[in-house]
Every structure is written in structure tokens, then in C-alpha cells.
Amino acid sequence: MIRVGIIGQGLVATHFAVGLEKLKNNEIPDHGVPLRNWLPYKYTDIEIVASYDVDESKIGRTVFDIALRDYPGNNIPGSLRDIVIRRGIHLNSMKGLPIKARGREEDKDLQQALLELIDEWKSMKIDVFINVMTTEPVEPIGRLGNLEKRVAEGDVTASQAYAYAVGLYCEKVRSAAFVNAIPSPIANDPAFIEYYRQKKGVVFGDDGSTGATPLTADLLEHMYERNRRVLDIAQFNIGGNTDFLALNLPERNIMKKKTKSGIVEDILGYEAPNYIRPTGYLEPLGDKKFVAMIIEYLSFGEFKDELYIVARINDSPALAGLLVDLVRLGKIALDRETYGTVYEVNAFYMKKPGPPGFKAVSKYYAYTKLLEWAGVKDPRF
Amino acid sequence: MIRVGIIGQGLVATHFAVGLEKLKNNEIPDHGVPLRNWLPYKYTDIEIVASYDVDESKIGRTVFDIALRDYPGNNIPGSLRDIVIRRGIHLNSMKGLPIKARGREEDKDLQQALLELIDEWKSMKIDVFINVMTTEPVEPIGRLGNLEKRVAEGDVTASQAYAYAVGLYCEKVRSAAFVNAIPSPIANDPAFIEYYRQKKGVVFGDDGSTGATPLTADLLEHMYERNRRVLDIAQFNIGGNTDFLALNLPERNIMKKKTKSGIVEDILGYEAPNYIRPTGYLEPLGDKKFVAMIIEYLSFGEFKDELYIVARINDSPALAGLLVDLVRLGKIALDRETYGTVYEVNAFYMKKPGPPGFKAVSKYYAYTKLLEWAGVKDPRF
Amino acid sequence: MIRVGIIGQGLVATHFAVGLEKLKNNEIPDHGVPLRNWLPYKYTDIEIVASYDVDESKIGRTVFDIALRDYPGNNIPGSLRDIVIRRGIHLNSMKGLPIKARGREEDKDLQQALLELIDEWKSMKIDVFINVMTTEPVEPIGRLGNLEKRVAEGDVTASQAYAYAVGLYCEKVRSAAFVNAIPSPIANDPAFIEYYRQKKGVVFGDDGSTGATPLTADLLEHMYERNRRVLDIAQFNIGGNTDFLALNLPERNIMKKKTKSGIVEDILGYEAPNYIRPTGYLEPLGDKKFVAMIIEYLSFGEFKDELYIVARINDSPALAGLLVDLVRLGKIALDRETYGTVYEVNAFYMKKPGPPGFKAVSKYYAYTKLLEWAGVKDPRF
Amino acid sequence: MIRVGIIGQGLVATHFAVGLEKLKNNEIPDHGVPLRNWLPYKYTDIEIVASYDVDESKIGRTVFDIALRDYPGNNIPGSLRDIVIRRGIHLNSMKGLPIKARGREEDKDLQQALLELIDEWKSMKIDVFINVMTTEPVEPIGRLGNLEKRVAEGDVTASQAYAYAVGLYCEKVRSAAFVNAIPSPIANDPAFIEYYRQKKGVVFGDDGSTGATPLTADLLEHMYERNRRVLDIAQFNIGGNTDFLALNLPERNIMKKKTKSGIVEDILGYEAPNYIRPTGYLEPLGDKKFVAMIIEYLSFGEFKDELYIVARINDSPALAGLLVDLVRLGKIALDRETYGTVYEVNAFYMKKPGPPGFKAVSKYYAYTKLLEWAGVKDPRF
């Protein structure tokens, strides 16, 4: 069994919960789950046992209630009535957003709150934690030595507090995996990589790779392989879900810009001028974001071609599907005791694959490496 | 040295000739040449020594004259004055097109004409032949035993006549490579594969992979790797060069349709309904074709996404750049005496890679195999 | 009251029937009905009293049954149970299509069948007939004198037979309007215009203007007004409904090509090379057709701009909304006794506005003329 | 004759100067000049006699030199050697931009500098001034009474100083027209409208309507006329010319946002959520900006359609072509002594047509009003 704890019962987490239960009930095929039924662990092995949030309108209610409100589909699986959303750690992750939010640490000190969490997790025997809370501005800790001090001073963000607590949980209770699907640098923070190695835990991250970013990576690979000279890349991203609302705040937007635009020089081998950042919020677009992109390049004989992409992408389901793999791969890494972070997994599933220092690669290349690591054969060959 | 003979001094051949000379004079960078300077043979090792056509307005004039007329750029390299366009074999390849065309075989029998060609080629010591004549309707010969008889009866098309003659040339004069960059099934014809093995020659083919087809292949790979269910693919292709005019005739259009739509089932693993064929001719678009494409797919939880591609692609330069590799790879195959056809080369450079029976693969996958075969290391890894 | 008879209970007619009843029940707002509540006749004044088809799978069943099967929405208005689909006149309108079809005239002579229809219509006191049957190849009759003879010899198509019968109905029973929303030339046929004048009937036509055609007309107006020189226009149209399947047959496709590409020279004042015709059928696209278009033009100083349009348009609802106006405008024309055809109505609602000899105009221009004719003031001014 | 003075010898002004001279030499057709040869004044009647800038790299050099450097075409008309670029009024219009700029008023007081300008203009007998300087943050003066005081205190921006000086010129020397083609509110400033009425001058403005804005206005009109309910509009605009660089600064970007997004509610009759602002700067795109737009709307029966626009628009030539009309229309207004501003001209040529209080209309509608005002008949009708 793989017992899963959700951090941030937002639209991605709700698509994950509803989609997973429907998969387990055989109500839907496994579209959007890359390693489908090729992994030793099946969908029925996964059980969501906990969900944490800081949004007062969610705490105390069941994932079923939230799905009823937010899930854009019907026949919500009844099993989601068993998961009551508990109060997480706030640390001001929701600053500047029109949401009433409150964390445990606001009526006791942070460490006290974290220990409380660990106890709850212990009773629920959580194997894999999924961090899909709101994007927040985070700087890496850097040296492991500073981590304890920073936590003691309460000078950490919510993502870092959760990552830290899960590490303690690994040490005190059982090895577990922390899937950091948001831009906060955890698998790109040397401090946390070393911390997870010592605590015998696994961390995947950072920032789930869905939508325009992986598509841009593979289009640039297509250009590289034909030795086409890319002159410029401009990418516009606009949606109407709460995540896009959050990303409208400059300090949060910059986090996405960092994780999204690193790929150009790594894949092309030269820095092509580019404009890549989440661009705007437009409520009626909802979760189906509008992506528009231009790539201009020089072909043989210096003739200029133009490639335009227009896409409508259901934003949250795209990440939810990847989480069904990341949960199972987290458990596999735990079984193999490959503690710390795993580049081969991060490279395919994350926008900014940890550990730091690795060049971004095309998702094609990452896919071949992923299959190798997971011991899976592509049935087409 | 690699001595090259061109069959069909059309827009692709003219972009190839002008671009190659400019490369050798260091006037332009090698954009659009995939294996750039990674191969043992350099651009200066390539010399175009012959060009054949059946268009009366081209025969007897130099490639320089034709480039002056058709090449959409200036400072045409003077060296192209040395190549006089000679009369090739017609066999009605230009039927239905508004061009006055006449082949050698029209005032002597076919075999006599072919022997004449072989003598010319012998004196010019041609190593690699590039077939970029007008798309013509061709059915494979099938059994090698029928090839001689069909040639004797004159019951072959121009592409087949050239492929046959180059085979005789390999036997009588020296091993050579036949690069079939047009849809005629040569490297997909068991008869010719066996013929080239016996005559100690190399054949690459069929139909150079440029524009929308390789892009579609890699986009479908992107879908496959995320287990997205592709619902439909529609691709429109419209241009204004003479090739698009030729492809406006149904019997020629069908040839492109065959080479273009084979990739869907091979790459996805299931047959997604698709509408892929060159669609129309619109003169003012010229060589910069307009491609519009839609791919609809189901994501996690059965939510439907839509991907639209709009592209303007300089058609002829795209193939010309690939020919700079195919000429050098042909020579490398000859040096290694790997006679017959070479799947690893065809898989990346051709829309319908011979030999028959191989499933189409993504161009990304073919690229890794190509580098292996060519003994080239991707400098990024 | 306006009593309406439908000819061809296809997807357009079903969207019209369901949408109209929902409007009358105030279940939906009147989006897609251009003259909304500005006309003297309200939605509640319209009553569908008859529906004719030749498809065996539809005859004898109610419009409710057909809507249940074909309408892509739910809560089908119960009132549609009152309309039983009756057998119309076939005259081979379904030749080449995978549908079992049979007309009244196949077991009695044509004139006998037509008189039967007129009797039925008399009992139902139909005011307005809507022709939305399958596109069929039709040549205009030309001289009124030949009409009677052609009908007597059975040498007319189904559209012409219906148009003829409604004319007789006008003479014998009461004035009525014939809304020809398909490409068959009726309002563009001098014979029928004169026939309707003499029989004191009204005919609107031909071919409802929805989707890419009116958009292209107004984009060309936008170019004309800025004196931009349009170099080329290419438009691709692909859908998956039965109409697109029918339009896949060349003889039917040509009908749409005629009605769709007349606008370029009329609006620009010069003939810009263009490629405009329904292009293909791709089943999974369903009724939401995919339109892709390019317009290239020269701006000030001869600099070239490019405009690309990509659209997903629900095909059948678009025409259904116009029919809600055309029914009311038909009645208004009858009230005013303006018999024959009415250019001011055709110019806005039809791709090929009758009578022949009128240049196509931008739909903006036609809209101002329509408001004037209908005596309606644009509330914005 | 119409003697013209340019304020801001940037890319728009250079396209205007080169294009106009080429028109007068019959070297190019008049594409991009809306009222072409329909006006009483011909191209040969227009003479550019002065050009003002504050960019040190331009002052003292001829328009020919600047065109040689910046105009993306060749054979620059020799006549441009006669116009030496003079130093204008800076008033910090270039703050925050990487350009060394200095105005006359920086070494004498503002009023002294303005009087100097008026003397120069008097000697050159300028009839029409064109303001195409860099977009600058400007708030309207409001009451005419404050204008004198604000100028005396030097508390005006460059656009306002120029507009003020031209008013004095009208009073002291001769009536003249001030064409304000940039976002600064002049024809939208009650103070300046009254000022120009009193000084017997003409002012057109504000912000030349080219590119995506007029296209959006006419597309929204297309939606309105079919009673389609627009759900959302998102428009991205990215280019690489200095104007886009300037618009990258928030305080300048906001000016464009105001002039660009006013049209939605005026044309649709309801406020549709929209995201319309110049979005970014990407150098290699140069003057050919990339525009991507989405418009979603509900059709009949509440079915949702999607319209996507992708465009490449040569930015500066588009405005330059309009200026050839605005100069002639300015002279016509002067001849008619219709002082103050002229809504019928502003409505077609400007993004934010003055005077304030007028609702934006579709450019189609504005076109019909313009022809009426100019006494021109559309040759098509």
C-alpha cells in the first residue's frame, strides 16, 4: 500500500483525488498517467489518508465537499468523504491573496505545530507527501547547518516547514517521500538534499512540468536536432484559476519565471532571447489556460521560418496525472532506499529538476532515462 | 572528395547547390545541416559535378543561370557556372504539368539512354546521386526478378530508371549512393534494396522528412510519453512552389498522403483519426508554405485539451539542408561497404524510412540511433 | 402567430427546434439571435408545426426523439413531442451518402406527391418554410417558363421541388415565405424570384452565412478600409457532422465553393488569389468545426503583414440562431406584401444573397441596411 | 501645399518620411493610406519641412541619415537630406530609457524655448504638426484656466508643451493642425480642445489606431451584430522596436492600456472581462510585432465558440500610412475653419478618439462617418 498525504487541497489536489478514486473504480481510463500500468504498484495500491490546507473555507470539511464545489465534473467518488481537511502550517503563504487563511503555528510556536503534524502523520502511516500548496516566494537555505536554526527562528516558508517536518518524520517514524510539485526550491536546495539523505527520506522536485514548459523543451530539442538557429521565443500563459491569480503577484510570478526559462540555453547550447513567464489572470478562462507561443528560427541558407503554437490546456488535471506516477515512484525509491533526490525522476516530471547543477534536457531524453531508472520497457520497441 | 550528381534541378536542388557553395566559401553558417561539422567529411569535401533535368527551359543552361532566376537571394556563387544541366530520362514524369519536358529516351530506346548516362557518370566519377525530381506516381517493383524485365519493356517511371541506372553504374564503374528524397518507393521497394546490395551500392529513402511531418511525429511522441489519448489530428499544407502545383494533381497528391500519414499508429500505438495530406496550391505563398494543424487529446480525468500549430516554413531550404548530411552519410556508408539501405539514416531524414516493415518512430528516437550509427557524440551530454 | 415548417430535420433544424423552445420557456438567453427582441414578433409567436425528412431513421419519429439522439445537450423541451417527422420529396438528394432515404414521389408521381404536401401544409396553416436539407448539386432553372415543364418532367432537385410546391401553396392557400438556408440557387434563380413574385410569396436565400465566410467578409472590409493590398487568402474548414460528410463529395463541395468565394473581389475591388472551400471530414471534431485561415497583405511602404485565424465554431447552432430571425423577417415581409426576394435580408443572413447581380458586401454594411429595412434602431447610437 | 513638422523622428516618423517621398516619386503604390487618392489634396501637395527630436544621436543629422540607419529598406529618397533634425523640448520624456536626450528648455526656461520654436515654425510656415514622440505618462490638464499656469510653472509634459506651443503659433502666426498620434490625452483633454477652439487651431487625437486595437474593435462589432455573448478577450502584444522597449516601463505601459481597453464595453454594450495591454519587449522581433488573441463567446443555445488570432504586423509602417491621411485631413479641417477637435476623424484614426465622452465605435462604423465628413464616396457603392 502507498499511504498519501496532500499539502494544499487546491484544484490540482482535488483533480488528483477525484481522478485517482475514479481510476481505482475503473470509471475512467488512465489517460494522463505517463507510466500507466507499467509500474509494480497499481492505482489500487494508492490511498489518500490525509489532506492539509490553511484556507478556512476548506479546513474541517471533507475532500468530497471541496470536490463538489470545485471539481468541474460530476459523480464525485464517495470514498473522498473519508478525508477531512486538517489545518496546516500557514507562515503567511497566502499573503496578498483574497483568502482567509490561518495555520496551526499561529496559536502555538512553529516547532510545536510541526511535532503535532508528525504525530498525526505517524498515526496515519503516511508514505508519500505531495506538496501542491499555493506558489510562494522561497529562497534556498543553502547549507544544511542553517536549516535547524532557520526553523527554530521561524524564518522559513510553509514549503520549507513541511519539507523539514517530513524529514523529522523520516527520522522518527518511517522513511517517506516528499513530492515538491511547486516552484519552491527543495530538491534544488543542497541543504534539503543532504537533509533527506541523512534522514533516509526521498524528495522529488521542483515544480511539476506540465503545459507549455515541457512542450517548449521538446520543440527546442526538435530545433537543436536540425541545427536550426532559434532567433527568439515568446510564450504567453493566461488562465483563470486561483493559481494564476496567485501568480499575478510579482514576487510569486518571478518564481515561475525562474523555473520556466532555464531550459533554453541548456537544450539549444546557446542563449536565444526569450520572453517566458506566466502572463496574466482572466477569470472566465478558468482552469483551461490559453497558451500562445512564437519560435522564429533560421533554416538552411539563412531563410527565416516562424512557428506559432496556440493551446488550451486543462491546467490542474495535467499535474494531477503526473502525481499518480510520482506517488508510486516515491514508494519505489523508498523501497530501493535511494535517499536524497533522484535526478532521473525529476528530469521528466519537474520544470526545474533537482539537484542543482544539472542542465535541463529535453523531456524526450528525460523519458528514456526515466524508463531506465524505473526498469520499464517501452512496449513499442 | 565526394562527387555529387543532381537529378532534378528544381528549387530544392538550387537551394542545395547555392547553400553548399556559400557554406564552402564561409559566407553563411551551417544552420539547417543537422550533423553540422560532427562528420569526418567537411563541406569543402563535397563537389557537385553534374545536374540532370527534363525541363527544356533548364537543359543546356548552367545551375548559375537557374539560381539567378529561381533562388530568392542574391550573390549566387560563381562556381555554379561550371555545372551545365544535362538532359535526363523523362518517362512522362511531367505529365499534366505546364512544363515543356523531353528526355533522352524519347529519341533512342531507354536502355541505350541509360548506358549513355552511365558513361557520363563514369567520366565525372560521381559518388552520390541525389534524386529531387518532381513527385511522380510510382508503385514498387516488388521482386528483383521483375526489375530487368520492367526496364527492358520501358515499364518503369523516371525515379525507377535512375535508381536502376545507378545500380548498373555501381556494378560497372564504382560503388555509389542513391539518395531518394522524393516519395517514389525505392528504399521501400524490396526489389531495389536487394538490387543495391548485389550491385554494392547504397540507397537512402524515401521522401525527405521536412516541415509538418517530422514536427507531427515528435508532437505525437510528446503525447505518447504523457499517455495522453489523441482524439484527432488534422493538418493542412498549402504552398505556392512548383512542387505544390504538382501535388495538386490527385495521383501525385496520394503519394505524399501515403508517406505522411503512416506515423500516427506507429508512434501512438493506436490509430487516431487523422486528415493529413498536402492540401492546396496558392501561388503568392511561394516557397514559404503555410501549415495549420490541430491535435485534440484527453488528459487525466478525461478532460479535453486542444493544441493548434500554425507555421510558415521555407519548404525547399529545409530539404536542401538535410541533403548536405545525406551526401556525406552516403559516402560514409560506401566507405564502410554497408550496401543496400540503412534504416538508421532513413529513420531521421525520410518521411517513409526504408526498408519496408519498420515502424515509424519519433524523430527524437531516430536522432539518437543516427548519432550511434554515425559514431557522433552529442556535445551537450 | 408564425407557423413554421422544417424541411430536413438535421442537426441545424434540431438545434433550431430545441433552442427556440428553450427561448420560449425562458430557459436560455437569446445569444446568437441577431435581431434579438428588437422585432415586433417575439419568440413566443413562433410555432414549429411540421418537419419533413427522407431519412428512414427519422420519418415517423418525433423531433423530441431525434433531439434526444442528436442534440449535444440535455433537458430537451417536451413540446417537441408534438411534431412527427413526415416523409418529404427525395429526388435523390441523398445519393452517395450512407443513409437509407426514400421520398413520397418514389411511390407516386412527383406532382401528385407535391399536391399531397400542399394539402398537409394547408391544414397546418404554415406561414414560413425553412429549407435546411442536405446540400445537393443544383443548377438554376433560369427562365420561369421552363419551371413548370421541368417539374412536370421530374427534372428538378428536391430543393427546387419544395420551392415550387411552396409557390403553389402561396397561390392556392396563403402567402408564405421560403427560407432557403442551403447552397441550392433559389433566391439566386431568376425563375424562382419571378415565380414567388407572381405567386405572392417571399423567398430568402441562398446558403446561411455562418462561420468563416461572414468573418472573412468583415476581415476583408477591415483590409479594404485601410487600403491594405491583400496578397492571398487561404481558408481551411474541417468538421465531423453529417453535413461535412456530405460536403466531402466533390459535386456537393463545389456548391459551397461557389457560395463561399464570391466575396473576395466584390469587397476588395480586385481579385486576390484565394483557396476557400470546405476541406475535409474528420469524425471526432463533430459539430465543432476547425477553421484555419491566412491573410497576407502589403502595408504602407510595401511591408508584408500576416494575419492568421484559428477558430472552433459550433456549426449547426450558428445557423439555427439566424433562423429565429429569418422566420420572423419572413412573416414581416409577408405582412408588407413585399413578394419575391428581399436583398436587404439576404445580404446579412446569406453567403450568396439573392437576387443575382448584386455584389457581395461586408456583413457590417449589410447589417446597417438590414436594420433600416427592418425599421430597427441600434440601441448603441 | 501642406507644410509638415514632425515631433519625434523615430521609426514611425522615418517610415512616414521615406514612404511619403517614395509615394511622391511614384516608386510605390499607396497601400496603407486609407483615403488614398480620394482627397482633394494629393501626396505631392505634402512637404515635410521640419523634424524635432531630443535624442542626441539624431539632433543635427538629416532625416536621410536616420533613415539610412533605421529604415529596413533601401533607396532612401535623396530629398530627405534637406530636413535637418532640430532639438525639441525634452521635459524628461525619455526618463528611464537608455538614450542620451536633451531639450532646448534645459539651457533656457521653457517659455523662452517655446517662443524660439514658434519663430522657427513661422519661418517654415508649418501647416500641420505630427506628434509621434515616445509614449510618456500624461494626465489631462482638465480646465483651460490651469493651462497657462501649468506651462508657466514648467509643470507640463513634452506632448503638452508642444500642443501648447502650436496653439500659440495658431494665434500668432497662422492656423495649424496638431496630430497627436500618441497616447498623451490632448484631444481627450477638455482644456486643449477649448484652447484649440479659441486659438483657431485643429487637434486630432489620441493614439494612432493600428494593429490589434482596431482589429479587436471590428471583431467585437462582428460579435455584437450576431448577438454573440463575449465571455473573455485576452490580447498579447510583443515587439522589439524602441517603442516596445519604452512601453516596458509600467508608467508608460499603463498609458497604452487605457487607450486600448476602452473599446470593449462601448462596442458590446456590456463589460466582458479582458486582458489587453502591450505585454513585452523581445529585441529580435524588431518592428514586426507578434500579436496573439483569444475571444471566447456563447453562440445560440449557449454553445461556446473560440476565436484565436495570431498576427505579425509591421508596427511603424501601419501608423505612418495613417499619417499621410491625417496630414491632409488636418489641412481640410483648417480650410473649413472647423477648429477644436473633429470626432469623425479621430473615431477612425485614433485608439482613444477625442473629445472625451464619446463612446468608442467599431472602425467600420467610424469609416462610414469619416467618408461622410470628408465628402468622399466609396467607389464600391
Ligand SMILES: NC(=O)c1ccc[n+]([C@@H]2O[C@H](COP(=O)([O-])OP(=O)(O)OC[C@H]3O[C@@H](n4cnc5c(N)ncnc54)[C@H](O)[C@@H]3O)[C@@H](O)[C@H]2O)c1
Ligand atoms: N499544471 C498545474 O496546475 C501546475 C503545474 C506546476 C505547478 N503547479 C503548482 O501547484 C500548486 C497548486 O496549484 P493549484 O492550481 O491547485 O492551486 P490552488 O490555488 O487551487 O490550490 C492551492 C491550495 O494550497 C492551499 N495552501 C496555501 N498555502 C498553504 C499552506 N501553507 N499549507 C497548506 N495549504 C496551503 C491553498 O489554500 C489552496 O487550497 C501551485 O503552487 C502551482 O503553481 C501547478
Ligand SMILES: NC(=O)c1ccc[n+]([C@@H]2O[C@H](COP(=O)([O-])OP(=O)(O)OC[C@H]3O[C@@H](n4cnc5c(N)ncnc54)[C@H](O)[C@@H]3O)[C@@H](O)[C@H]2O)c1
Ligand atoms: N521540403 C521540400 O521541399 C521537400 C521535402 C520532401 C520531398 N520533396 C520532394 O523533392 C522534389 C523536388 O522538390 P522541388 O520543390 O525542388 O520541386 P521542383 O518542381 O522545384 O523541382 C523538380 C525538378 O525536377 C525536374 N524533373 C521532373 N521530372 C524529371 C526527370 N524525369 N528527370 C530529371 N528531372 C526531372 C523538374 O523539371 C524540376 O526542375 C519533389 O518531388 C518534392 O516532393 C521536397
Ligand SMILES: NC(=O)c1ccc[n+]([C@@H]2O[C@H](COP(=O)([O-])OP(=O)(O)OC[C@H]3O[C@@H](n4cnc5c(N)ncnc54)[C@H](O)[C@@H]3O)[C@@H](O)[C@H]2O)c1
Ligand atoms: N452553420 C451551418 O451548419 C450551415 C450554414 C450554412 C448552410 N448550411 C446547410 O444547412 C443544411 C443542413 O445542415 P445540417 O448540419 O443540419 O445537415 P444534416 O446532414 O445534419 O441534416 C440534413 C437533413 O436533411 C435531410 N434531407 C436530405 N435530403 C432531404 C430531402 N430531399 N427532403 C427532406 N430532408 C432531406 C437529411 O436526411 C438530414 O436529416 C446543409 O445543406 C448545410 O450545408 C449549414
Ligand SMILES: NC(=O)c1ccc[n+]([C@@H]2O[C@H](COP(=O)([O-])OP(=O)(O)OC[C@H]3O[C@@H](n4cnc5c(N)ncnc54)[C@H](O)[C@@H]3O)[C@@H](O)[C@H]2O)c1
Ligand atoms: N503603430 C505604431 O507604431 C504606433 C501606433 C500608435 C501610437 N504610436 C506611438 O507613436 C510614437 C512613436 O512610435 P515609434 O515606434 O516611432 O517610437 P520610437 O521610439 O522609434 O520614436 C520616438 C521618437 O521620439 C523621440 N522623442 C522622445 N521624446 C521627445 C521629445 N520630448 N521631443 C521630441 N522627440 C522626442 C525619441 O527620441 C524617438 O526618436 C510612440 O509614442 C508610439 O506609442 C505608434
Ligand SMILES: [Mg+2]
Ligand atoms: Mg495550475
Ligand SMILES: [Mg+2]
Ligand atoms: Mg517542396
Ligand SMILES: [Mg+2]
Ligand atoms: Mg453545417
Ligand SMILES: [Mg+2]
Ligand atoms: Mg509602434
